[in-house]
Amino acid sequence: MPHSLPAKLSTALASIMLLASPFTSSASNDIEQRVDELLAKMTLAEKAGQMNQYNGFWEVTGPAPAEGDAKNKYEHIRTGMVGSVLNITGTKDVRATQKLAVEGSRLGIPLIFALDVIHGHQTVFPIPLAEAASWDLNAIEKSARIGAIEASARGINWTFAPMVDISRDARWGRVMEGAGEDTFLGQKVAVARVRGFQGDDLTDIDTIAATAKHFAGYGFGEAGREYNRVDVGTNTLYNMILPPFKASVDAGVASVMNAFNTLNGIPATGDVFLQRGILKGAWDFNGLVVSDWGSGKEMMQHGFAKDLKHAAQLGVTAGSDVDMESYMYVKHLEALVNEGKVDIALVDDAVRRILRLKFKLGLFDDPYKYINEEREATLLGHADHMAAALDVAKRSIVLLKNQGNLLPLSKTSGKIAVIGDFADDKNSPLGSWRFGSIDNSAVSLLEGLAKYRDDIEFAQGVKVVTGEESFVQEITVNQTDATGIDEAVALAKKSDVVVMLLGEHGFQSGEGRSRTDLGLPGLQQEMLEAVYAVNPNIVLLIASGRPLALPWAAEHIPSIAATWQLGSQSGNAISEVLFGDYNPSGKLPVSFPYNVGQMPLYYNRMNTGRPIDKDSNVFWSHYSDSPSEALFPFGHGLSYTQFDYSKLSINADDPAKVDVSVTVKNVGKRAGEEVVQLYMHDKVASVARPIKELKGFEKIELEPGATKTVNFTLDSSKLGFFDREGNWIVEPGEFDILVGSNSREGLTGQFTLSMK
Numbered sequence: 001m002p003h004s005l006p007a008k009l010s011t012a013l014a015s016i017m018l019l020a021s022p023f024t025s026s027a028s029n030d031i032e033q034r035v036d037e038l039l040a041k042m043t044l045a046e047k048a049g050q051m052n053q054y055n056g057f058w059e060v061t062g063p064a065p066a067e068g069d070a071k072n073k074y075e076h077i078r079t080g081m082v083g084s085v086l087n088i089t090g091t092k093d094v095r096a097t098q099k100l101a102v103e104g105s106r107l108g109i110p111l112i113f114a115l116d117v118i119h120g121h122q123t124v125f126p127i128p129l130a131e132a133a134s135w136d137l138n139a140i141e142k143s144a145r146i147g148a149i150e151a152s153a154r155g156i157n158w159t160f161a162p163m164v165d166i167s168r169d170a171r172w173g174r175v176m177e178g179a180g181e182d183t184f185l186g187q188k189v190a191v192a193r194v195r196g197f198q199g200d201d202l203t204d205i206d207t208i209a210a211t212a213k214h215f216a217g218y219g220f221g222e223a224g225r226e227y228n229r230v231d232v233g234t235n236t237l238y239n240m241i242l243p244p245f246k247a248s249v250d251a252g253v254a255s256v257m258n259a260f261n262t263l264n265g266i267p268a269t270g271d272v273f274l275q276r277g278i279l280k281g282a283w284d285f286n287g288l289v290v291s292d293w294g295s296g297k298e299m300m301q302h303g304f305a306k307d308l309k310h311a312a313q314l315g316v317t318a319g320s321d322v323d324m325e326s327y328m329y330v331k332h333l334e335a336l337v338n339e340g341k342v343d344i345a346l347v348d349d350a351v352r353r354i355l356r357l358k359f360k361l362g363l364f365d366d367p368y369k370y371i372n373e374e375r376e377a378t379l380l381g382h383a384d385h386m387a388a389a390l391d392v393a394k395r396s397i398v399l400l401k402n403q404g405n406l407l408p409l410s411k412t413s414g415k416i417a418v419i420g421d422f423a424d425d426k427n428s429p430l431g432s433w434r435f436g437s438i439d440n441s442a443v444s445l446l447e448g449l450a451k452y453r454d455d456i457e458f459a460q461g462v463k464v465v466t467g468e469e470s471f472v473q474e475i476t477v478n479q480t481d482a483t484g485i486d487e488a489v490a491l492a493k494k495s496d497v498v499v500m501l502l503g504e505h506g507f508q509s510g511e512g513r514s515r516t517d518l519g520l521p522g523l524q525q526e527m528l529e530a531v532y533a534v535n536p537n538i539v540l541l542i543a544s545g546r547p548l549a550l551p552w553a554a555e556h557i558p559s560i561a562a563t564w565q566l567g568s569q570s571g572n573a574i575s576e577v578l579f580g581d582y583n584p585s586g587k588l589p590v591s592f593p594y595n596v597g598q599m600p601l602y603y604n605r606m607n608t609g610r611p612i613d614k615d616s617n618v619f620w621s622h623y624s625d626s627p628s629e630a631l632f633p634f635g636h637g638l639s640y641t642q643f644d645y646s647k648l649s650i651n652a653d654d655p656a657k658v659d660v661s662v663t664v665k666n667v668g669k670r671a672g673e674e675v676v677q678l679y680m681h682d683k684v685a686s687v688a689r690p691i692k693e694l695k696g697f698e699k700i701e702l703e704p705g706a707t708k709t710v711n712f713t714l715d716s717s718k719l720g721f722f723d724r725e726g727n728w729i730v731e732p733g734e735f736d737i738l739v740g741s742n743s744r745e746g747l748t749g750q751f752t753l754s755m756k
């Protein structure tokens with residue numbers, strides 16, 4: 001029992017547990033045996049209860065269901081009809097709710113408490129896309145670790161993260177929640193996050209169960225429209241979409257969430273092929289599958305289930321173990337089994353998975369173990385956590401352009417103006433998905449800059465968002481009121497350098513935030529051009545949760561940096577980069593386009609049969625009115641120093657692997673970090689391969705003048721691909737290599753893979 005519980009209550013609870021749950025006194029520590037013992041005691045209704053997950057009573061992260069009134073939910077928890085809950089946080093409420101289940105229900109099975117811990121908790125880290133731009137796996141793991149420490153201090157033991165969906169369409173709002181467009185980077189980031197959340201041991205009170213989501217294909221919604229259908233072939237499914245899930249499973253992720261979308265006509269929640277065939281079959285996943293919010297009942301809207309009972313049948317048959325907010329199992333599972341429509345073995349399998357996780361979390365040994373008021377009082381927003389958030393935030397900033405070395409700014413001379421509605425905003429930098437955060441708690445850009453200089457002048461310029469800033473309601477953008485532009489222009493005129501923070505509000509990306517325009521929202525472009533007309537010395541900072549299309553800015557503005565939504569320490573992180581106390585090291589995890597018409601855009605595209613303009617006529621794969629490539633490519637990011645690449649060496653003598661090495665030298669005047677990237681192209685294969693694919697990267701740090709040799713090994717796990725049946729194959733033949741500082745530039749080489 002936790003020491004924070006009064007002794008009398010501890011004793012009372014202990015005896016309740018002993019009486020109600022003889023399994024806790026089982027001599028055996030073996031989880032499987034304990035699961036089986038408990039399962040044998042459960043009625044069918046209690047089994048269905050374990051598969052039922054309710055939303056808490058205040059936070060809402062989906063459409064509020066009519067049936068979801070608090071009174072029913074309390075009663076259901078008390079009678080063992082609920083196995084887990086989401087959106088109940090804080091030791092007080094978690095304890096009260098857990099008490100209902102443990103003391104009220106016949107078997108006293110504890111609840112699991114889930115929450116979307118996406119990028120930190122009270123200490124808010126950069127949005128996941130931004131963190132991916134750091135390409136710093138240790139920093140990313142630490143971010144998830146701290147998210148787990150803080151959330152667990154509020155009684156949470158399960159997060160619905162990481163989102164490992166690959167996303168190649170910037171119109172989709174949830175690009176912000178993933179690791180970007182690349183599968184290799186996506187796998188590495190997924191593993192780092194799973195490790196961070198789960199630590200070494202799930203029974204530790206500061207670790208929480210992770211969820212790889214959304215299985216599968218959710219990031220490929222047609223036209224980037226939220227919840228839209230996904231139609232992809234096996235090539236994309238096996239080679240692009242599934243690997244980050246597989247990597248998560250291999251890293252021991254406790255759960256997988258299925259998805260709202262249909263995949264090739266089948267709602268993911270009812271997809272036998274995905275959940276039973278691949279996840280629980282081929283991959284032998286023994287964790288649990290949770291539905292997305294109401295995705296069970298949405299099978300009716302999809303035109304796949306005829307009613308809620310049918311949805312329940314389809315869900316359990318397909319292997320969707322926990323029903324979040326559809327009420328379908330708790331209402332219909334008993335009847336379905338009794339009528340012979342659902343095999344009890346399927347129900348038992350689902351319940352086993354749920355109980356297994358509860359045992360792994362240690363909840364049966366102490367259902368109140370995560371409820372610790374002392375941790376709650378001391379850990380949230382801890383100074384060490386803030387320091388880590390600042391560290392990741394700096395690493396996440398991507399310097400896209402720096403003509404004439406306008407950056408870094410001088411700490412002492414020159415008049416600096418700051419312009420932009422977001423510059424004094426303490427809320428937007430917290431980004432989307434930020435439960436546990438305190439509104440308006442981020443360090444604003446102005447506050448960060450003030451630590452360096454006290455003579456900076458500020459003009460807000462045009463308002464970007466009018467009305468409510470809300471996670472659940474649409475954001476309204478100011479399209480008409482140009483007030484503020486004159487003031488901004490006047491300030492720019494009398495300044496030497498103008499720092500402009502423009503872009504999207506944190507709630508313009510995230511779930512339900514698909515957009516068809518990737519330019520600067522509202523009147524910001526107009527303001528940018530007006531300011532440029534009087535003072536072209538502009539440092540443009542882009543706030544966004546997705547790639548924006550800024551071709552005019554890329555052509556005219558001398559210095560541009562992607563500053564995303566960077567969380568609690570946003571203003572401090574940006575200021576350190578602007579004044580050169582941190583040398584930027586981020587690289588784009590997504591391609592930045594010229595225009596929205598290029599979507600979906602990604603570097604690892606196919607060659608097509610007509611890739612180049614040989615005859616200068618129109619019959620080749622291109623756009624007539626736009627470049628076909630990215631404006632800023634995947635992997636791109638500058639530093640205040642320069643790196644020289646030399647001595648690319650490739651050794652393919654060993655048929656089992658290819659060794660590649662390259663020498664990188666810091667030829668500039670400052671210490672800096674570089675992400676050395678290796679791309680590979682399998683020139684001829686039985687299934688045509690992309691023109692290049694990331695297969696390795698290493699982030700290195702070099703003092704001025706210093707040199708480092710970076711080694712990569714391409715073994716069979718990197719040299720092959722999935723064929724149309726989902727088999728991994730490695731084929732002999734010729735390969736191209738590119739090793740460099742982004743997906744476009746570097747040293748090139750070739751090798752021939754000869755098989756034994």
Ligand code: NOJ
Nearest residue numbers: 061062116160213292293
């Ligand atoms: C819907 C989202 O798609 C999912 O990612 C999230 O975990 C749930 N809502 C719960 O908030």
